[in-house]
Structures are given as C-alpha cells and as structure tokens.
Amino acid sequence: MGVCIFCGGKAGLFRKEHRECRARYNEGKSQIVDIVSSSVGGDTDYARITSDIQEIASECCISEDQIDQLIKNGGNKAVDAAFEDDFLSKQEEEDLIRFMDHFSLKQDNFNGFTRIVKGAILREVMEGTLPNRMKFVDIPFNLMKSEQLVYAFNDVDYYEQKTKREYVGGSKGVSVRVAKGVYFRTSSFRGHPIERTETIHTDTGVMGITNKHIYFFGPHKQFRVKYDKIIAFTPYTDGIGLQRDAATAKPQTFSTGDGWFTYNLIVNLSQM
Ligand SMILES: [Zn+2]
Numbered sequence: 001m002g003v004c005i006f007c008g009g010k011a012g013l014f015r016k017e018h019r020e021c022r023a024r025y026n027e028g029k030s031q032i033v034d035i036v037s038s039s040v041g042g043d044t045d046y047a048r049i050t051s052d053i054q055e056i057a058s059e060c061c062i063s064e065d066q067i068d069q070l071i072k073n074g075g076n077k078a079v080d081a082a083f084e085d086d087f088l089s090k091q092e093e094e095d096l097i098r099f100m101d102h103f104s105l106k107q108d109n110f111n112g113f114t115r116i117v118k119g120a121i122l123r124e125v126m127e128g129t130l131p132n133r134m135k136f137v138d139i140p141f142n143l144m145k146s147e148q149l150v151y152a153f154n155d156v157d158y159y160e161q162k163t164k165r166e167y168v169g170g171s172k173g174v175s176v177r178v179a180k181g182v183y184f185r186t187s188s189f190r191g192h193p194i195e196r197t198e199t200i201h202t203d204t205g206v207m208g209i210t211n212k213h214i215y216f217f218g219p220h221k222q223f224r225v226k227y228d229k230i231i232a233f234t235p236y237t238d239g240i241g242l243q244r245d246a247a248t249a250k251p252q253t254f255s256t257g258d259g260w261f262t263y264n265l266i267v268n269l270s271q272m
Contacts, residue, residue: 028060036074088119
C-alpha cells in the first residue's frame with residue numbers, strides 16, 4: 001500500500017498521492033504566488049502576508065524551501081506587472097525594493113533584480129541623469145577622464161558584416177517620448193534578431209557602455225567607438241547594430257541578449 005506524499009495517508013496500491021491532495025497543493029502554490037505578487041506597492045501589511053503564506057503552506061503541504069521559490073516567482077510576477085507599460089517608475093522601483101527587503105531577496109538570488117536595475121538606469125538616462133548604480137570590478141577598459149561606465153555586459157557576441165552594404169533607414173517601430181529621451185517599447189523589437197547569415201562572428205567579450213563611448217574587449221578585438229562617430233543604430237531583439245561614419249566602415253553588431261535595454265540605453269546616452 002502506497003503512502004500519500006502530501007498527507008501521509010494510505011493512497012492505494014502503486015499510488016504515491018491522493019488526487020485531492022495534489023490539487024490542494026497546486027492550488028496553494030498559485031495562491032502564494034498571487035498573494036506575494038499583489039503585495040507589492042501600497043501600504044502592505046507584510047506581517048499579515050507572511051502569516052497568510054504560512055497558513056496556506058501548512059494546509060497544502062508546501063515546504064519551506066518551496067515557499068522561498070514561490071516568493072521569488074511572485075516577485076518576478078510583480079516585476080512583470082511593473083514593466084507592463086515597458087517603463088519602471090520611481091514609485092514602482094521603490095515598492096519592489098521594499099518588497100525585496102521584506103522577503104530578504106538579495107541581488108544574487110533574485111533574478112528580477114537585474115530587470116529592476118535596468119529599468120531604473122533607463123529611467124535616469126531618459127531624465128537626463130547619468131546613472132551611477134553599478135559597482136564594476138576588473139574593468140578591462142581604459143576610461144577617459146570624466147568618463148563614466150554606466151553598464152557592462154558579459155559574454156557579448158560581436159559580429160562584423162561580411163560585405164559593405166549601404167545603410168538603409170527602415171522602420172524602427174514605435175517609439176515613445178519619455179521626458180528628454182526617445183524610448184522604444186519591447187514590442188518594437190519582436191521578430192528582429194541579428195541576421196547571422198550576413199555577418200561573421202568575430203569575437204566574444206565584454207561590452208562597456210559609458211557616457212562617451214561603446215567599448216568592446218575580447219581576446220581578439222579591443223576597440224571603442226565614440227558616439228558622435230556613429231551615424232545609425234539598429235534595434236534587434238537580441239542586441240544592437242551600429243554604422244560608423246567612415247566610407248570604409250562596415251556595420252557592426254553586438255548580441256547582448258537584451259536588445260530592448262541595450263538599444264534604449266545606448267541611443268539615449270549618445271544624445272545626452
Ligand atoms: Zn493525501
């Protein structure tokens with residue numbers, strides 16, 4: 001006779017769970033995610049939330065480890081909601097940080113944090129403030145005086161165009177003006193991955209974005225490009241393309257994995 005993994009009761013021959021216990025367990029998990037995600041913002045009574053979660057967990061046989069994961073899932077759901085309009089307001093950022101503090105979510109154990117930082121950096125750039133939020137270690141770039149590193153991407157694939165092509169200014173999708181800057185919504189990037197058949201993967205390395213240059217540092221290639229030498233930027237789902245202002249310059253593309261952030265950051269920094 002098998003024993004139910006949830007209630008410990010007799011489950012029947014070759015059975016490890018009761019159907020009702022499994023259903024209650026799944027229902028409890030989604031309830032916790034909903035409670036957590038809707039706790040962000042406003043005058044949240046976090047003590048109440050915590051006791052509600054504990055109560056559901058014990059009723060539905062959800063373990064402490066699972067609670068931790070469900071809280072992160074709820075947090076990510078709240079981050080999704082904050083980005084529904086593709087923009088993270090100051091208030092939304094503060095609410096999310098308070099939420100993280102309460103549930104002891106740390107930068108390195110909650111992946112929603114990266115999105116919060118990116119949203120906050122873009123907002124600051126768009127408001128005309130140079131963001132200084134990141135602490136960088138082992139920077140391979142030799143920055144100029146009065147130059148500030150705003151963001152750095154690891155493991156960026158760098159591609160060069162095989163043949164020179166005239167730059168054709170196509171549709172860039174829908175842009176929205178926010179404060180000073182021009183801002184592209186996530187939907188503008190869908191279906192525009194970097195075209196890899198016409199490009200050569202030249203190197204993989206660190207890409208640094210400052211208030212003056214784009215830097216690239218890889219085992220084979222190291223260079224920087226000044227913003228005022230760039231005549232066109234191309235948004236891609238997974239990165240950005242640029243065309244330098246030189247007769248011989250071939251288009252260069254950088255795959256960071258996050259075209260929305262990369263493009264909005266670089267285009268707005270270049271106009272600061
Ligand atoms: Zn059971």
